[in-house]
Amino acid sequence: MFQSRFISLNIVKRSLYISSASEVINKIISFVSVVVYARLLTPTELGVFAIASSIMVFALEIKLLGTASYLIRETKIDENRVRSSLGLAITISWSLSFLLIVLSKWLSTYYELPELSTLISLLAINFLFSPFTSTIIALLSREFAFEKIVLITLPSNAIGFLITVFCIELGYSYFSLAIGQTSTAFISFVIALFVKPSLMKLIPRFSGFSSIAKVGFYTSFINLFGRLESVFADLFFGKTNGPLFVAVFSRALGFHTFVRDTLVSGISGVVLPHFSKSYREGKSPKRTYINSNVMITGFILPPMICATILSEPLILIMFGEQWLESVVYAQILGVWISVKSLSFLVNPALIILKKEKVLFWVRAGAMLSLFILIAILNDLENVNIATAFVSSAVIEFLMLYTLVKRNIGIGPWFCIRSIRKSLWLAIWCSSACYLTFFIFNRYVNNVTLIIFEALVLVPTWIYALNLLSHPLKKHLPSIPSIIKRV
Template sequence: MSRVRKALLHSSLSQYGARLIGLATTMIVARLLTPEEIGVFAIASAIVTVLSEFKLLGAADYLIREKELSEQKIRQALGLTVLISWGLGITVAFSGVTVAGFYNVEAIETLFYILSINFFLAPFISIPIALVNREFNFRLVLLVNFAGSVASLVSTIVLIKMGFGYYALAWALAVKTLIELLVVLFSSESSLYWKPSFSNVKEIAIFGFYNSGSNLLKRGVKIIPDLVIGKMGTPAQVGLFSRGLGFVDFIAGTLFMGVSPVVLPYLSEVKREQGNILDAYTRAVLMLSAVIWPVLTVAAIASLPTIRIFFGPQWDAAAPVASFMALWLILRTTHNFSNNLLVAVDRERLMLFKELIILVAAVALVIISFPLGLNAVAGSFLVLGVIEIGLVSWILRNALGLKVMKFFGALLPNVIISIVCGLATWAISFVVPFSADNAWKPVGAIALCLPIIWLTSLFLLRHPLATELGFLFRRTIARSS
């Protein structure tokens, strides 16, 4: 298990560092561009993001999951990735005119040309990263993410100051990808494969179809509001909803991203060693939701001052959206590792089935609720969250034998901790009003009080995460002495 802990440390440093730099970038952009400008880029990037889920076609996860790897399998994975990713890059470049006409936003055509660059570089980054992830070596990932994030931050600011507007955001993504490729190229820890093999890739393609299709549909749930609102409403409305969702998704993603890259290798290893994979899954959910549920609960209650301090008062209308979406993410993260579990046990088809149902429900809810306003759209996602929990629990019970009541019983301490943190945040609002102009005061009070309350709750409930934190603390003290 020490290898897993080390991987978690490097992965967390990598992902959290990149997220902090990303937060700085977002805060700066929110002050340099208008909601309408950000809305234009959000429409373009949402569509490209949908296509980008297919650019690797699951080849990276295939390499991580396989029991035995040969050089031929690696080259086949690269070959399939090149075929799909380059094909999508060409598709993006040539579809810009059509999409720009559909949304009646001329700038989307140029944005598509710029965003297509990433598709041609991605294969030569993803395969080396997958190979080091398989071995729980996340040092290279740390270097790649840090270098790419810094490059994105610097290029975004410089290009906006030079007058590129929303085009700066697209060019910054291209610069980020190029820098990541250079880090992989010159790293001694990565194994480079430049000669793809295009023969006998059917096995990887079948796996990739289900894996990438599922990832596409899962990400599509967050993108659907941008696409529907962009057609039925205005770019400014897209910008406001995108900022509200993006804010809480940033928080959830920051906490998840440190752990998520390790989950599939961890569950796959448990499966290869014939361990109890359902117990491993339950423990993974228990440990992470002990952090993410309380944080999202606090974010839901204190969305207004937090958005003001990060993005400025021009985004106040995004605060109610953020509150609803934070509650939705609490529901959604209950089974956030279910796709990793299904991949580890070779049940990718079920993964695609569940994501398709959830996406269809999301589309229907957004279209029905939009005439009632952005807050109604955000509120409809609570219904979606309940649907998702019920569906995934049913699938895991029938396909893998998950004991649903035992699973939710294990998560009860996390519910208690979240309620305690939520009540504490609500109490702070009476002492330091959240609607006050000085947003830093309530945010500062929350930042000072809530970590203590959260830690105290963990130890009083004798949560397994408290044991892990105690282990890390003792180990740190032992090393420093």
């Protein structure tokens, strides 16, 4: 029993290390690409592509209808279930691809941007490959074979970035971004064919959809609500405020989601398989949730709050002075992303417990609150739009943890108390960050300031972990072994 638990823990740790290392590299590629694109393309050009990408969000989230989550979650799967999942994904994805191409002309007319038609058509090609790639990655995730997932994602992202830059240099403007994304999808598909598990068959089965679709409908729309929150401003203001404002606000929003996603990139791919494995082994969902949440919040809250404090120098370094207007929005949206991080584990925990239906309705209600707040505040100053995001995040937190209390036994106040060490850790680090920023900001340039902050904050975080006896403390000695593994 003990040996089995030890082996299980080692599998999760190994997967976490591999996933984290690969995702860090992927995020570096993503970071470099964002910086390069921000300097090679104008804000208006990026705003046009942001509108096209936002239009695609709905299709991107439902194109697989949650088949990947289904394959990871189910206790037992066989070849027929895998083939049915692939068949359902192909049916939805290819239909959406065709529909988007048909609607592209109308959408370009609606937004008064003729180039949207070509952009949407190029991006829709991705849907031809994604059913195969996502099914293979889901099966590999279920088996904790993250080293094979690395072989799929890393080369495709790197080559896609190079293709995008090459096309920009040839003068293809925002079309280069769509060409790069389509190239990445195709390369991922080709590589995935070489590392697919034995259970994966390339011949789909167009039957047995009902049980998969029932789960997939809710999980797809739950994920969609999360994505819509990030792109709703692009869709709404793309028509009312124009591409320039869309680009500025999206840059502020994207700055925080980039920081958050970078921090959780290695964790997010392991969370659902980890909860699924714990559930199949009969472990307490409440204990699993509490232990995971305190670790994750201790890791992501301090740097996210510090990034908010340092948003001006970071945005200027990353994107240049042409994006200075984004800073005021970024400073407010830092509160939004911090509150959102407290609910990071809610989706996977409740999906594993098969509570996706009620989670869907709670997420829908939270999304509706954001729409209403933006509609109310839109006629006031633009900065109030960021305030609407903060208010909706608080509403969402209360709604989600009311649901978690009913199903796992963790309410809003219990959640706050269970992560109190993480909150003290965040206060400690953010205080050090603000103090050093206030003192040295006027005397050194932005690059020097950020380097100095990093040299101060990393030791401060480690010292605070030990001082507070935070659960993350026991994982610090494993850092040298992680380096050796890499």
